[in-house]
Amino acid sequence: MLSLLTHIGRFTLRQLSEMGRMFLFLLSAFTLAFRPPAKIRLIIHHIKTIGVDSLSVVLLSGFFTGMVMGFQGYYSLRKFNAESWLGSAAALGLLRELGPVLSAFMVTGRTGSAMAAELGTMRATEQIDALYSMAINPIKYLVSPRIIASLIAMPLLTAIFDVVGIYGAYLVGVGLLGVSSGSYFSGMENSVVFNDVYSGYMKSLSFGLIITWVCCYKGFHAPPRATGVSQATTESVVLSFVLILVWDYFLTSVML
């Protein structure tokens, strides 16, 4: 009984300690991000890797998500003779929820894992130690530009996901299932308000921060061996997914 309590206690303390380290890491990276000199070239480079290079996967997933929404939305609304509200349903679902969450998942899988792997490899090959030795703060050089880049890129990717998704739902609803084009867009116009767009934007901003924070932290603190890098990559993706969903719940409850 005592050894079980000891085990639980030790586990709890370890997790609390890890959470503390993660928050200190985030605080350090965030404050350094806005302290001069700004690493403009690095930020632009990371906007390209986080944003531009994720564009194809976001376009594809947005389009197919929209098409699925078209089918499912039409099927559900038909029960209430409310097919004409398909545009409204698709737009609200994408803008408020599916756009930010699914594009965050895509970016986590594609770019977040790459960040964790890159930083983990740098840790394993002493490149991070080399930065410390050159009197260069590796968090300012490696992490802060990624945070700024994700705060710029994520909302843009989410917006593209939303637009493509709405078009995908339009193709299915109007093109395939016979919903009136006019009612599709007028329903959307009547239902979508600024708060819907704003809440999606705030979610995408915070998800971008979560992805970069978690993936950079895991990579930065990866055990310096090959299995350590793979472990860091897996943990970063899983933890990012969980935190995105948990934070989504809190944001939704606050902003509704």
Added chain:
Amino acid sequence: MLKGVNLDFTTGKITTIVGTSGCGKTVLLKHLNALLLPDRGEVLVENVDITKLGQKELYKMRGRFGVLFQAAALLDSMTISDNIAFPLREKTQMSESQIRKKVEERLDQVGLENMGYKYPAELSGGMKKRAGLARALIMDPEIVLFDEPTTGLDPVLATGIHQLIARTQEAFGFTGVVVSHTIPQVFEISDYIAILANGVIEEAKPTKEFQASQNPVVQQFIKGTIEGPIQVL
């Protein structure tokens, strides 16, 4: 791992720390520029305990050091030229043309002229070490730390690297701390030798006195025998 290390380094000279694999030489080296912090004790650089410095002062102190890591630790997303130029771009106000000129000079000094455009993955082990040395020296540091600079290299290349270290030390006058177990070649470039065994410095003397020492730990290490005070298997 380290149970009580007391060691002084003479300014302007090369001190080599030898010992068996896994005895803590690299750990000791990383304490010298506060990459690792001791559980107890001090690390004094000109009578300043660097383990107690705040972050700003610590980064300023680290600017006095150059480090050549075991695998060179070159940033693999940059070319060799960019790797060597990196500290100058980040820490100085030099113009790009001045930086390029200095980088070219260093590349020539380490025998890597016209190789600056290559990436670390395209270089051999010896070339990476030379590029790492060029980067370690680019800021004209007062103290240079070498972590097993010849491990994994063939004997000819190892001698070349040792001679390069000796030549650059003579040219730049830095205080060198070398961690190595490739004896007796490393004796040729060292002014002082210290042996780390069982977590302590068993002996630290000028090179000739060290080689003549009758300390059983020194004798076992130099002769490479299994029996003796150093437990390995």
